[in-house]
Amino acid sequence: MTSPASRPVPPAAANPINLRGAVDLSSLKQRPAPPAGPGSTHTGAAQPGSAQQPADGGAAPLRVNVTEANFQDLVDLSARVPVVIAMWASYSPGSGDLVDALEQIVTSYEGRLVLGAADIEAFPQLAQAFQVQAVPTAVAVVKGQPVPLFQGGADEQQVRSLFDELLKVAAANGVTGRIGGGGPAAAEAEAPPLPPLHQKAFDAIEAGDFDGAAAAYRQALTEMPADADAKVGLAQVELMGRLQALSTEDADAVRAKAAEEPDNLDAQLAVADLDVAGGHVEDGLGRMVAFIGRNFGPERETARVRLLELFDVVGATDERVAKARQNLARVLF
Secondary structure, eight states: OOOOOOEEOSSOOSSOOOSSSSSOOHHHHTOOOOOOOOOOOSTTOOOOOOOOOOTTSOOOOSEEEOOTTTHHHHHHHTTTSOEEEEEEOTTOHHHHHHHHHHHHHHHHTTTSOEEEEEETTTOHHHHHHTTOOEESEEEEEETTEEEEEEESOOOHHHHHHHHHHHHHHHHHTTOOOOOSSSOGGGGSOOOOOOOHHHHHHHHHHHTTOHHHHHHHHHHHHHHOTTOHHHHHHHHHHHHHHHHHTOOHHHHHHHHHHHHHOTTOHHHHHHHHHHHHHTTOHHHHHHHHHHHHHHOOTHHHHHHHHHHHHHHHHHOTTOHHHHHHHHHHHHHHO
């Protein structure tokens, strides 16, 4: 995949997209459907589609055009499966090519992701709501919440890494569905039932009860300390529980405080959480390693323990975790 040059979006908001609460989708979700008209003729446009879930729970398309009429359907669908929204425009021909490339990558995830192609000339309110400064820009919606991905293009490896991270964030929010039309894996037999305590945790996540999910995972670890899935699940729900308490204003304030006070433990921990959950994994892990390198005593140990938990959230085999482990070893020894 090539990385097309980004082009400015007029008019654009000045601030980048932040995770959770920074984008108010309600104004878009409430809009009435526009009158029927001819389909888009812009380069790179997908065939018109709808994210409306079939009444029988059947397959939904893996790529749809994002319009005012179907945006609510896509937001609803994000409770089942993450929805990647790729914003493009005819004045940036390369952005249409990127959408086509993203479609191929999304299809390879076999129904675990859905791609929405948004022509921001036809739907400018979307670009304004997501505070998009240039096209192409990709964001995601998970359980109705916006998640930034990238702006200005990315190569295939980078995109796949972002999508893998997106699926982890989605799973921590209980979004683990798969829709039909995603290839052979979509027709596989249902997965075996979860162990009772894992199911209890999953049900709690679905209900937004991260404390309850954490308690279930802790009990699972008490009964079986080697339960790697419970360890990862606990780290994920504890992260989501911490983020749940942060409003947009709180997040902005804590970022400002972390910048002003690099040795403030609470501020650095909070911003590391925001970075990892928002897909800025290297920034979040690097922030913790740097804090550990500058400090000693109880605060250093608290930061080290949190960093190990974030390793579990990201995944032990992730190359960014491997790099952070090496850097941690350097500052510790």
